Amino acid sequence: MSEFLLGAAFFLLITVAGGLVRVVLGPDQADKMMAAQLLSSGGIAILLIVGVGLQLEGAIDVALVVALLAAFAAVAFVKGTSQAGTGDPEAVGVDQLTTLRQDAPQGRPDSP
Amino acid sequence: MTAALDAITVVFVLAGCFFFLAGNVGLLRFPDTLTRLHALTKADNLGLGLVVIGLMPRMDHPLSALKLLLVWALGMLAAATVGQLIARSVLRRGLPIWKGPQ
Amino acid sequence: MTAFPLLDPALCFVILTTAVLAVAIRTVFAAVVSFIVFGLLMAIAWVRLGAVDVALTEAAIGAGLTGVLLLSTVARIAKHRADRGDDVPILEGPEPDPAPTDPLPGLATQSLAIVLSAAVAAALVAAVALLPVPAPGLVAEVGSRLSETGVESPVTAVLLAYRGYDTLLEIVVLLFALLGVWSLTADARWGGQPGLRHLARPDGVMAYLGRLLPPIGLLVGVYLFWIGGYRPGGAFQAGTVLAAVWLLAVMAGLVPIPKVSGIRLRLALVIGPAVFLAIGLAGYPLHGAFLGYPPAIAKVLIILIEAGLTISIATILGLLVAGAPEERPS
Numbered sequence: 001m002s003e004f005l006l007g008a009a010f011f012l013l014i015t016v017a018g019g020l021v022r023v024v025l026g027p028d029q030a031d032k033m034m035a036a037q038l039l040s041s042g043g044i045a046i047l048l049i050v051g052v053g054l055q056l057e058g059a060i061d062v063a064l065v066v067a068l069l070a071a072f073a074a075v076a077f078v079k080g081t082s083q084a085g086t087g088d089p090e091a092v093g094v095d096q097l098t099t100l101r102q103d104a105p106q107g108r109p110d111s112p
Numbered sequence: 113m114t115a116a117l118d119a120i121t122v123v124f125v126l127a128g129c130f131f132f133l134a135g136n137v138g139l140l141r142f143p144d145t146l147t148r149l150h151a152l153t154k155a156d157n158l159g160l161g162l163v164v165i166g167l168m169p170r171m172d173h174p175l176s177a178l179k180l181l182l183v184w185a186l187g188m189l190a191a192a193t194v195g196q197l198i199a200r201s202v203l204r205r206g207l208p209i210w211k212g213p214q
Numbered sequence: 215m216t217a218f219p220l221l222d223p224a225l226c227f228v229i230l231t232t233a234v235l236a237v238a239i240r241t242v243f244a245a246v247v248s249f250i251v252f253g254l255l256m257a258i259a260w261v262r263l264g265a266v267d268v269a270l271t272e273a274a275i276g277a278g279l280t281g282v283l284l285l286s287t288v289a290r291i292a293k294h295r296a297d298r299g300d301d302v303p304i305l306e307g308p309e310p311d312p313a314p315t316d317p318l319p320g321l322a323t324q325s326l327a328i329v330l331s332a333a334v335a336a337a338l339v340a341a342v343a344l345l346p347v348p349a350p351g352l353v354a355e356v357g358s359r360l361s362e363t364g365v366e367s368p369v370t371a372v373l374l375a376y377r378g379y380d381t382l383l384e385i386v387v388l389l390f391a392l393l394g395v396w397s398l399t400a401d402a403r404w405g406g407q408p409g410l411r412h413l414a415r416p417d418g419v420m421a422y423l424g425r426l427l428p429p430i431g432l433l434v435g436v437y438l439f440w441i442g443g444y445r446p447g448g449a450f451q452a453g454t455v456l457a458a459v460w461l462l463a464v465m466a467g468l469v470p471i472p473k474v475s476g477i478r479l480r481l482a483l484v485i486g487p488a489v490f491l492a493i494g495l496a497g498y499p500l501h502g503a504f505l506g507y508p509p510a511i512a513k514v515l516i517i518l519i520e521a522g523l524t525i526s527i528a529t530i531l532g533l534l535v536a537g538a539p540e541e542r543p544s
Binding site: 005019031034035038040041045048070071 | 126149194198
Protein backbone atom coordinates (compact mmCIF):
# COMPACT_ATOMS: atom_id res chain seq x y z
CA MET A 1 0.00 0.00 0.00
CA SER A 2 2.89 2.31 0.81
CA GLU A 3 4.19 1.81 -2.75
CA PHE A 4 0.79 2.73 -4.21
CA LEU A 5 0.46 5.87 -2.05
CA LEU A 6 3.94 7.15 -2.84
CA GLY A 7 3.29 6.41 -6.51
CA ALA A 8 0.10 8.47 -6.30
CA ALA A 9 2.08 11.28 -4.62
CA PHE A 10 4.55 11.12 -7.51
CA PHE A 11 1.73 11.35 -10.05
CA LEU A 12 0.18 14.33 -8.23
CA LEU A 13 3.54 16.08 -7.96
CA ILE A 14 4.16 15.75 -11.70
CA THR A 15 0.59 16.86 -12.44
CA VAL A 16 0.57 20.00 -10.32
CA ALA A 17 4.15 20.84 -11.33
CA GLY A 18 2.75 21.19 -14.86
CA GLY A 19 0.99 24.27 -13.50
CA LEU A 20 4.37 25.96 -13.28
CA VAL A 21 4.00 26.61 -17.02
CA ARG A 22 1.38 29.23 -16.05
CA VAL A 23 3.87 30.90 -13.70
CA VAL A 24 6.07 31.51 -16.72
CA LEU A 25 3.43 32.17 -19.39
CA GLY A 26 0.81 34.05 -17.35
CA PRO A 27 -0.45 36.02 -19.23
CA ASP A 28 -2.00 37.88 -16.30
CA GLN A 29 -0.66 37.93 -12.78
CA ALA A 30 -3.92 36.24 -11.74
CA ASP A 31 -2.92 33.22 -13.85
CA LYS A 32 0.47 33.05 -12.14
CA MET A 33 -1.22 33.29 -8.76
CA MET A 34 -3.61 30.49 -9.74
CA ALA A 35 -0.68 28.21 -10.54
CA ALA A 36 0.54 28.75 -6.98
CA GLN A 37 -2.98 27.98 -5.77
CA LEU A 38 -3.01 24.69 -7.72
CA LEU A 39 0.34 23.71 -6.24
CA SER A 40 -0.95 24.61 -2.80
CA SER A 41 -4.04 22.36 -2.95
CA GLY A 42 -2.07 19.67 -4.76
CA GLY A 43 0.65 20.04 -2.14
CA ILE A 44 -1.92 19.47 0.62
CA ALA A 45 -2.98 16.22 -1.06
CA ILE A 46 0.66 15.16 -1.54
CA LEU A 47 1.44 15.91 2.13
CA LEU A 48 -1.52 13.79 3.27
CA ILE A 49 -0.66 10.90 0.95
CA VAL A 50 3.07 10.92 1.79
CA GLY A 51 2.24 11.22 5.49
CA VAL A 52 0.01 8.14 5.38
CA GLY A 53 2.39 6.29 3.05
CA LEU A 54 5.36 6.86 5.36
CA GLN A 55 3.26 6.65 8.55
CA LEU A 56 4.25 10.14 9.69
CA GLU A 57 1.32 11.39 11.77
CA GLY A 58 2.79 14.90 11.88
CA ALA A 59 2.46 15.28 8.11
CA ILE A 60 -1.30 15.80 8.59
CA ASP A 61 -0.49 18.77 10.85
CA VAL A 62 1.70 20.20 8.09
CA ALA A 63 -1.17 19.75 5.62
CA LEU A 64 -3.50 21.41 8.14
CA VAL A 65 -1.23 24.47 8.37
CA VAL A 66 -0.91 24.69 4.57
CA ALA A 67 -4.70 24.40 4.18
CA LEU A 68 -5.30 27.05 6.85
CA LEU A 69 -2.97 29.48 5.10
CA ALA A 70 -3.87 28.43 1.52
CA ALA A 71 -5.82 31.62 0.82
CA PHE A 72 -3.24 34.03 2.25
CA ALA A 73 -0.99 34.61 -0.75
CA ALA A 74 -3.95 35.09 -3.08
CA VAL A 75 -5.61 37.50 -0.63
CA ALA A 76 -2.41 39.56 -0.48
CA PHE A 77 -2.23 39.51 -4.27
CA VAL A 78 -5.81 40.69 -4.75
CA LYS A 79 -5.34 43.39 -2.11
CA GLY A 80 -2.25 44.51 -4.00
CA THR A 81 -4.24 44.98 -7.21
CA SER A 82 -6.58 47.48 -5.52
CA GLN A 83 -5.80 51.14 -6.10
CA ALA A 84 -4.31 51.95 -2.70
CA GLY A 85 -2.60 48.60 -2.41
CA THR A 86 -4.55 47.95 0.77
CA GLY A 87 -8.05 48.82 -0.41
CA ASP A 88 -11.23 46.85 -0.90
CA PRO A 89 -10.48 43.80 -3.04
CA GLU A 90 -14.13 43.50 -4.02
CA ALA A 91 -14.73 47.01 -5.30
CA VAL A 92 -16.39 45.84 -8.48
CA GLY A 93 -19.91 47.04 -9.13
CA VAL A 94 -22.87 44.77 -9.70
CA ASP A 95 -23.37 46.65 -12.98
CA GLN A 96 -20.11 45.23 -14.30
CA LEU A 97 -21.32 41.73 -13.54
CA THR A 98 -24.63 42.48 -15.29
CA THR A 99 -22.85 43.81 -18.37
CA LEU A 100 -20.85 40.64 -18.47
CA ARG A 101 -23.99 38.52 -18.43
CA GLN A 102 -25.54 40.50 -21.30
CA ASP A 103 -22.37 40.09 -23.35
CA ALA A 104 -22.48 36.34 -22.94
CA PRO A 105 -23.26 34.40 -26.11
CA GLN A 106 -26.73 32.95 -26.63
CA GLY A 107 -27.22 29.41 -25.46
CA ARG A 108 -25.20 29.69 -22.30
CA PRO A 109 -27.36 28.65 -19.39
CA ASP A 110 -26.79 31.89 -17.45
CA SER A 111 -27.53 34.23 -20.36
CA PRO A 112 -30.80 36.15 -20.12
CA MET B 113 -12.04 -6.24 5.75
CA THR B 114 -8.52 -4.97 5.18
CA ALA B 115 -8.80 -5.76 1.49
CA ALA B 116 -12.05 -3.78 1.27
CA LEU B 117 -10.47 -0.77 3.02
CA ASP B 118 -7.45 -1.02 0.73
CA ALA B 119 -9.78 -1.05 -2.26
CA ILE B 120 -11.53 2.10 -0.98
CA THR B 121 -8.17 3.83 -0.61
CA VAL B 122 -7.00 2.82 -4.10
CA VAL B 123 -10.24 3.78 -5.84
CA PHE B 124 -10.70 7.15 -4.12
CA VAL B 125 -7.05 8.23 -4.28
CA LEU B 126 -6.95 7.35 -7.99
CA ALA B 127 -10.18 9.29 -8.57
CA GLY B 128 -8.67 12.22 -6.67
CA CYS B 129 -5.58 12.09 -8.86
CA PHE B 130 -7.81 12.16 -11.94
CA PHE B 131 -9.54 15.37 -10.83
CA PHE B 132 -6.21 17.04 -10.04
CA LEU B 133 -5.15 16.11 -13.57
CA ALA B 134 -8.40 17.55 -14.93
CA GLY B 135 -7.91 20.79 -12.97
CA ASN B 136 -4.38 21.13 -14.27
CA VAL B 137 -5.41 20.48 -17.88
CA GLY B 138 -8.05 23.18 -17.42
CA LEU B 139 -5.51 25.62 -16.02
CA LEU B 140 -3.20 24.99 -18.97
CA ARG B 141 -5.73 24.73 -21.82
CA PHE B 142 -8.74 26.95 -21.06
CA PRO B 143 -8.95 30.17 -23.07
CA ASP B 144 -9.15 32.97 -20.47
CA THR B 145 -8.40 33.72 -16.85
CA LEU B 146 -11.97 33.26 -15.60
CA THR B 147 -12.46 29.84 -17.22
CA ARG B 148 -9.09 28.73 -15.90
CA LEU B 149 -10.08 29.92 -12.44
CA HIS B 150 -13.28 27.92 -12.73
CA ALA B 151 -11.39 24.74 -13.61
CA LEU B 152 -8.82 25.22 -10.90
CA THR B 153 -10.90 26.08 -7.85
CA LYS B 154 -13.52 23.37 -8.42
CA ALA B 155 -11.67 20.37 -9.85
CA ASP B 156 -8.73 20.33 -7.48
CA ASN B 157 -10.89 20.60 -4.37
CA LEU B 158 -12.95 17.68 -5.59
CA GLY B 159 -9.64 15.87 -6.05
CA LEU B 160 -8.52 16.82 -2.54
CA GLY B 161 -11.84 15.62 -1.12
CA LEU B 162 -11.57 12.25 -2.86
CA VAL B 163 -8.01 11.83 -1.62
CA VAL B 164 -9.19 12.66 1.92
CA ILE B 165 -11.99 10.08 1.69
CA GLY B 166 -9.51 7.54 0.36
CA LEU B 167 -7.11 8.12 3.24
CA MET B 168 -9.68 8.23 6.05
CA PRO B 169 -9.89 4.40 6.51
CA ARG B 170 -6.12 4.35 7.09
CA MET B 171 -6.25 6.60 10.15
CA ASP B 172 -5.53 4.94 13.50
CA HIS B 173 -7.87 7.18 15.42
CA PRO B 174 -11.31 8.62 14.51
CA LEU B 175 -10.12 12.09 15.57
CA SER B 176 -7.30 11.91 13.00
CA ALA B 177 -9.91 11.15 10.36
CA LEU B 178 -11.84 14.25 11.51
CA LYS B 179 -8.64 16.26 11.18
CA LEU B 180 -8.43 15.10 7.55
CA LEU B 181 -11.98 16.39 7.01
CA LEU B 182 -10.96 19.72 8.56
CA VAL B 183 -8.07 19.93 6.07
CA TRP B 184 -10.55 19.44 3.24
CA ALA B 185 -12.99 21.99 4.65
CA LEU B 186 -10.20 24.57 4.94
CA GLY B 187 -9.11 23.79 1.39
CA MET B 188 -12.65 24.38 0.11
CA LEU B 189 -12.97 27.61 2.09
CA ALA B 190 -9.68 28.87 0.63
CA ALA B 191 -10.66 27.91 -2.93
CA ALA B 192 -14.11 29.49 -2.67
CA THR B 193 -12.72 32.75 -1.29
CA VAL B 194 -9.77 32.92 -3.66
CA GLY B 195 -12.02 32.16 -6.62
CA GLN B 196 -14.34 35.07 -5.75
CA LEU B 197 -11.55 37.53 -5.04
CA ILE B 198 -9.46 36.73 -8.13
CA ALA B 199 -12.55 36.77 -10.37
CA ARG B 200 -13.51 40.21 -9.07
CA SER B 201 -10.00 41.50 -9.56
CA VAL B 202 -10.08 40.19 -13.16
CA LEU B 203 -13.40 42.00 -13.79
CA ARG B 204 -12.30 45.20 -12.10
CA ARG B 205 -9.13 45.42 -14.16
CA GLY B 206 -11.04 44.71 -17.38
CA LEU B 207 -9.00 41.75 -18.55
CA PRO B 208 -10.06 40.14 -21.85
CA ILE B 209 -12.96 37.72 -21.40
CA TRP B 210 -13.67 34.78 -23.66
CA LYS B 211 -16.96 35.14 -25.53
CA GLY B 212 -17.38 31.59 -26.74
CA PRO B 213 -15.99 29.75 -29.76
CA GLN B 214 -15.76 31.88 -32.89
CA MET C 215 11.02 0.85 4.27
CA THR C 216 10.23 0.48 0.62
CA ALA C 217 9.55 3.64 -1.26
CA PHE C 218 8.41 4.51 -4.73
CA PRO C 219 11.76 5.12 -6.42
CA LEU C 220 10.73 8.01 -8.66
CA LEU C 221 9.25 10.30 -5.97
CA ASP C 222 12.54 11.63 -4.59
CA PRO C 223 14.16 12.48 -7.95
CA ALA C 224 10.92 14.13 -9.08
CA LEU C 225 10.73 16.18 -5.87
CA CYS C 226 14.37 17.29 -6.28
CA PHE C 227 13.76 18.19 -9.92
CA VAL C 228 10.62 20.26 -9.25
CA ILE C 229 12.24 22.04 -6.28
CA LEU C 230 15.30 22.92 -8.36
CA THR C 231 13.04 24.12 -11.19
CA THR C 232 11.14 26.50 -8.91
CA ALA C 233 14.40 27.69 -7.34
CA VAL C 234 15.88 28.48 -10.77
CA LEU C 235 12.60 30.15 -11.81
CA ALA C 236 12.61 32.32 -8.67
CA VAL C 237 16.08 33.62 -9.52
CA ALA C 238 16.06 33.67 -13.30
CA ILE C 239 12.52 34.69 -14.28
CA ARG C 240 12.22 38.22 -15.67
CA THR C 241 9.31 39.71 -13.74
CA VAL C 242 9.32 40.30 -10.01
CA PHE C 243 5.81 38.96 -9.57
CA ALA C 244 6.53 35.61 -11.24
CA ALA C 245 9.71 35.31 -9.19
CA VAL C 246 7.71 35.84 -5.98
CA VAL C 247 5.12 33.24 -7.02
CA SER C 248 7.92 30.78 -7.82
CA PHE C 249 9.41 31.42 -4.40
CA ILE C 250 6.08 30.75 -2.67
CA VAL C 251 5.77 27.46 -4.58
CA PHE C 252 9.39 26.67 -3.68
CA GLY C 253 8.58 27.05 0.03
CA LEU C 254 5.59 24.74 -0.27
CA LEU C 255 7.62 22.06 -2.06
CA MET C 256 10.34 22.37 0.58
CA ALA C 257 7.71 21.56 3.21
CA ILE C 258 6.89 18.38 1.26
CA ALA C 259 10.60 17.54 1.02
CA TRP C 260 11.05 17.99 4.78
CA VAL C 261 8.11 15.64 5.41
CA ARG C 262 9.65 13.14 2.98
CA LEU C 263 12.88 13.34 5.00
CA GLY C 264 10.96 12.79 8.24
CA ALA C 265 11.73 16.29 9.62
CA VAL C 266 8.15 17.25 10.44
CA ASP C 267 9.19 20.09 12.79
CA VAL C 268 11.05 21.83 9.99
CA ALA C 269 8.21 21.11 7.56
CA LEU C 270 5.69 22.79 9.89
CA THR C 271 7.83 25.92 10.16
CA GLU C 272 8.46 25.99 6.42
CA ALA C 273 4.73 25.60 5.70
CA ALA C 274 3.70 28.37 8.10
CA ILE C 275 6.47 30.79 7.08
CA GLY C 276 6.67 29.92 3.39
CA ALA C 277 2.99 29.44 2.57
CA GLY C 278 1.74 32.09 4.98
CA LEU C 279 3.87 35.02 6.01
CA THR C 280 6.60 35.20 3.34
CA GLY C 281 4.05 35.10 0.55
CA VAL C 282 2.03 37.94 2.07
CA LEU C 283 5.17 39.98 2.78
CA LEU C 284 6.65 39.59 -0.71
CA LEU C 285 3.38 40.08 -2.60
CA SER C 286 2.51 43.25 -0.70
CA THR C 287 6.07 44.44 -1.35
CA VAL C 288 5.58 43.91 -5.10
CA ALA C 289 2.34 45.90 -4.90
CA ARG C 290 4.06 48.70 -2.94
CA ILE C 291 6.90 48.90 -5.46
CA ALA C 292 4.41 49.13 -8.35
CA LYS C 293 2.42 51.84 -6.54
CA HIS C 294 5.59 53.73 -5.67
CA ARG C 295 6.68 53.71 -9.31
CA ALA C 296 3.26 54.89 -10.44
CA ASP C 297 3.22 57.70 -7.85
CA ARG C 298 6.65 58.78 -9.00
CA GLY C 299 5.33 59.12 -12.54
CA ASP C 300 7.10 56.16 -14.10
CA ASP C 301 4.93 54.87 -16.89
CA VAL C 302 4.29 51.57 -15.16
CA PRO C 303 0.75 50.25 -14.85
CA ILE C 304 -0.20 48.98 -11.42
CA LEU C 305 -0.07 45.21 -11.62
CA GLU C 306 -1.52 45.03 -15.10
CA GLY C 307 0.04 43.07 -17.89
CA PRO C 308 3.69 42.10 -18.02
CA GLU C 309 6.07 44.26 -16.08
CA PRO C 310 8.76 46.03 -18.10
CA ASP C 311 12.35 45.08 -17.50
CA PRO C 312 13.94 47.21 -14.80
CA ALA C 313 16.37 49.73 -16.23
CA PRO C 314 19.98 48.61 -15.81
CA THR C 315 21.43 50.69 -13.01
CA ASP C 316 25.04 49.59 -12.74
CA PRO C 317 27.34 48.46 -15.55
CA LEU C 318 28.23 44.77 -15.41
CA PRO C 319 31.41 44.02 -13.44
CA GLY C 320 34.56 43.36 -15.46
CA LEU C 321 35.74 39.99 -16.70
CA ALA C 322 38.24 39.57 -13.86
CA THR C 323 35.58 40.16 -11.20
CA GLN C 324 33.16 37.79 -12.91
CA SER C 325 35.81 35.06 -13.19
CA LEU C 326 36.75 35.50 -9.55
CA ALA C 327 33.10 35.22 -8.53
CA ILE C 328 32.69 32.00 -10.56
CA VAL C 329 35.89 30.48 -9.10
CA LEU C 330 34.90 31.39 -5.51
CA SER C 331 31.35 30.06 -5.92
CA ALA C 332 32.67 26.82 -7.41
CA ALA C 333 35.18 26.49 -4.54
CA VAL C 334 32.45 26.96 -1.90
CA ALA C 335 30.19 24.45 -3.68
CA ALA C 336 33.06 21.94 -3.97
CA ALA C 337 33.92 22.35 -0.28
CA LEU C 338 30.27 21.73 0.68
CA VAL C 339 30.08 18.64 -1.54
CA ALA C 340 33.35 17.35 -0.06
CA ALA C 341 32.15 18.01 3.49
CA VAL C 342 28.93 16.05 2.90
CA ALA C 343 30.69 13.26 0.98
CA LEU C 344 33.34 12.82 3.69
CA LEU C 345 30.83 12.55 6.57
CA PRO C 346 31.38 9.30 8.47
CA VAL C 347 28.53 6.77 8.55
CA PRO C 348 26.68 7.03 10.87
CA ALA C 349 27.01 10.84 11.04
CA PRO C 350 28.45 12.18 14.29
CA GLY C 351 25.92 13.72 16.63
CA LEU C 352 24.34 13.73 20.05
CA VAL C 353 21.18 11.90 18.99
CA ALA C 354 21.82 8.92 21.26
CA GLU C 355 22.66 11.13 24.27
CA VAL C 356 19.57 13.29 23.74
CA GLY C 357 17.43 10.17 23.46
CA SER C 358 18.82 8.55 26.60
CA ARG C 359 18.42 11.67 28.80
CA LEU C 360 15.12 12.93 27.36
CA SER C 361 13.17 12.00 30.49
CA GLU C 362 15.14 14.53 32.58
CA THR C 363 13.64 17.45 30.64
CA GLY C 364 10.04 16.44 31.25
CA VAL C 365 9.10 16.80 27.57
CA GLU C 366 8.75 13.92 25.15
CA SER C 367 9.61 15.70 21.91
CA PRO C 368 13.39 15.58 21.36
CA VAL C 369 13.26 18.75 19.23
CA THR C 370 11.54 20.74 21.99
CA ALA C 371 14.01 19.34 24.53
CA VAL C 372 17.00 20.47 22.46
CA LEU C 373 15.52 23.90 21.72
CA LEU C 374 14.46 24.77 25.25
CA ALA C 375 16.62 22.66 27.55
CA TYR C 376 19.91 21.65 25.94
CA ARG C 377 20.26 24.68 23.69
CA GLY C 378 18.23 27.16 25.72
CA TYR C 379 20.80 29.93 25.17
CA ASP C 380 20.40 29.69 21.40
CA THR C 381 16.62 29.90 21.55
CA LEU C 382 16.73 32.82 24.01
CA LEU C 383 19.11 34.72 21.75
CA GLU C 384 17.01 33.87 18.67
CA ILE C 385 13.90 35.48 20.11
CA VAL C 386 16.00 38.52 21.06
CA VAL C 387 17.27 38.66 17.45
CA LEU C 388 13.64 38.66 16.23
CA LEU C 389 12.91 41.54 18.57
CA PHE C 390 15.92 43.46 17.26
CA ALA C 391 14.77 42.83 13.69
CA LEU C 392 11.45 44.46 14.56
CA LEU C 393 13.30 47.42 16.13
CA GLY C 394 15.25 47.65 12.86
CA VAL C 395 12.01 47.87 10.86
CA TRP C 396 10.55 50.40 13.28
CA SER C 397 13.66 52.56 13.06
CA LEU C 398 12.69 53.28 9.42
CA THR C 399 9.67 55.27 10.66
CA ALA C 400 9.48 58.96 9.81
CA ASP C 401 9.73 61.05 13.01
CA ALA C 402 6.26 62.58 12.61
CA ARG C 403 4.65 59.16 12.33
CA TRP C 404 6.32 57.55 15.30
CA GLY C 405 3.78 56.11 17.68
CA GLY C 406 1.17 55.55 14.97
CA GLN C 407 -0.21 52.38 13.45
CA PRO C 408 2.15 50.13 11.48
CA GLY C 409 1.47 49.76 7.78
CA LEU C 410 -1.30 51.25 5.70
CA ARG C 411 -4.94 51.17 6.70
CA HIS C 412 -6.78 48.21 5.18
CA LEU C 413 -10.28 48.41 3.75
CA ALA C 414 -12.76 45.74 2.70
CA ARG C 415 -16.49 45.80 2.27
CA PRO C 416 -18.01 44.55 5.53
CA ASP C 417 -20.45 42.15 3.81
CA GLY C 418 -17.94 40.85 1.30
CA VAL C 419 -16.09 37.58 0.84
CA MET C 420 -12.88 39.04 2.23
CA ALA C 421 -14.54 40.10 5.50
CA TYR C 422 -16.27 36.72 5.70
CA LEU C 423 -12.94 34.90 5.46
CA GLY C 424 -11.48 37.36 7.97
CA ARG C 425 -14.21 36.44 10.46
CA LEU C 426 -14.24 32.69 9.84
CA LEU C 427 -10.56 31.79 9.65
CA PRO C 428 -8.99 33.50 12.72
CA PRO C 429 -10.95 31.41 15.29
CA ILE C 430 -9.90 28.21 13.47
CA GLY C 431 -6.36 29.56 13.23
CA LEU C 432 -6.39 30.31 16.97
CA LEU C 433 -7.42 26.71 17.62
CA VAL C 434 -4.73 25.34 15.30
CA GLY C 435 -2.14 27.65 16.91
CA VAL C 436 -2.95 26.50 20.42
CA TYR C 437 -2.97 22.89 19.17
CA LEU C 438 0.50 23.26 17.65
CA PHE C 439 1.77 24.91 20.84
CA TRP C 440 0.38 22.12 23.00
CA ILE C 441 1.56 19.12 20.93
CA GLY C 442 5.06 20.68 20.89
CA GLY C 443 5.61 18.91 24.22
CA TYR C 444 5.46 15.42 22.75
CA ARG C 445 5.28 15.69 18.94
CA PRO C 446 6.44 18.03 16.19
CA GLY C 447 5.05 21.47 16.90
CA GLY C 448 5.91 24.24 19.32
CA ALA C 449 6.11 27.97 19.96
CA PHE C 450 7.55 29.05 16.64
CA GLN C 451 5.05 27.17 14.46
CA ALA C 452 2.16 28.22 16.68
CA GLY C 453 3.29 31.85 16.74
CA THR C 454 3.58 31.94 12.96
CA VAL C 455 0.07 30.57 12.46
CA LEU C 456 -1.34 33.07 14.98
CA ALA C 457 0.50 35.95 13.29
CA ALA C 458 -0.88 34.90 9.91
CA VAL C 459 -4.54 34.75 10.99
CA TRP C 460 -4.12 38.05 12.88
CA LEU C 461 -2.87 39.65 9.65
CA LEU C 462 -5.82 38.15 7.79
CA ALA C 463 -8.26 39.85 10.16
CA VAL C 464 -6.27 43.07 9.64
CA MET C 465 -6.37 42.72 5.83
CA ALA C 466 -10.12 42.13 6.01
CA GLY C 467 -10.41 45.55 7.67
CA LEU C 468 -11.91 44.01 10.82
CA VAL C 469 -9.29 44.97 13.38
CA PRO C 470 -6.75 47.80 13.27
CA ILE C 471 -3.14 47.03 14.07
CA PRO C 472 -2.47 48.55 17.48
CA LYS C 473 -0.32 51.67 17.68
CA VAL C 474 3.37 50.91 18.22
CA SER C 475 3.28 53.09 21.33
CA GLY C 476 0.55 50.97 22.93
CA ILE C 477 1.53 49.48 26.27
CA ARG C 478 -0.27 46.17 25.70
CA LEU C 479 1.50 45.71 22.37
CA ARG C 480 4.86 46.38 24.01
CA LEU C 481 4.05 43.88 26.75
CA ALA C 482 3.12 41.21 24.19
CA LEU C 483 6.43 41.84 22.41
CA VAL C 484 8.62 41.33 25.46
CA ILE C 485 6.69 38.74 27.47
CA GLY C 486 8.45 35.82 25.75
CA PRO C 487 12.04 36.97 26.30
CA ALA C 488 11.10 38.27 29.78
CA VAL C 489 9.63 34.96 30.96
CA PHE C 490 12.55 33.10 29.41
CA LEU C 491 15.10 35.34 31.18
CA ALA C 492 13.25 35.21 34.51
CA ILE C 493 13.08 31.41 34.49
CA GLY C 494 16.70 31.28 33.31
CA LEU C 495 17.84 33.47 36.21
CA ALA C 496 15.70 31.48 38.64
CA GLY C 497 17.84 28.53 37.54
CA TYR C 498 20.71 29.88 39.70
CA PRO C 499 19.00 29.45 43.08
CA LEU C 500 16.87 26.47 41.99
CA HIS C 501 19.33 24.31 40.10
CA GLY C 502 22.71 26.03 40.30
CA ALA C 503 23.01 27.27 36.72
CA PHE C 504 21.52 29.80 34.30
CA LEU C 505 18.60 28.09 32.50
CA GLY C 506 18.91 25.10 34.84
CA TYR C 507 15.50 23.54 35.36
CA PRO C 508 14.86 21.40 38.44
CA PRO C 509 13.72 18.06 36.94
CA ALA C 510 10.56 17.96 39.07
CA ILE C 511 9.08 21.12 37.49
CA ALA C 512 11.03 21.13 34.20
CA LYS C 513 7.95 20.46 32.08
CA VAL C 514 5.91 23.23 33.68
CA LEU C 515 8.77 25.72 33.20
CA ILE C 516 9.25 24.72 29.56
CA ILE C 517 5.52 25.10 28.88
CA LEU C 518 5.56 28.55 30.55
CA ILE C 519 8.48 29.61 28.37
CA GLU C 520 6.78 28.21 25.26
CA ALA C 521 3.56 30.07 26.05
CA GLY C 522 5.37 33.37 26.46
CA LEU C 523 7.39 32.75 23.31
CA THR C 524 4.23 31.93 21.32
CA ILE C 525 2.67 35.29 22.21
CA SER C 526 5.84 37.26 21.47
CA ILE C 527 6.64 35.43 18.22
CA ALA C 528 3.09 35.93 16.93
CA THR C 529 3.22 39.66 17.74
CA ILE C 530 6.73 40.18 16.37
CA LEU C 531 6.13 38.28 13.10
CA GLY C 532 2.81 40.04 12.52
CA LEU C 533 4.38 43.46 13.08
CA LEU C 534 7.38 42.57 10.88
CA VAL C 535 4.99 41.90 7.99
CA ALA C 536 2.91 45.01 8.77
CA GLY C 537 6.00 47.23 8.53
CA ALA C 538 6.95 50.62 9.93
CA PRO C 539 4.27 53.04 11.23
CA GLU C 540 2.75 55.01 8.36
CA GLU C 541 -0.26 56.65 9.98
CA ARG C 542 0.28 59.74 12.08
CA PRO C 543 -0.71 59.19 15.71
CA SER C 544 -3.96 61.07 16.27
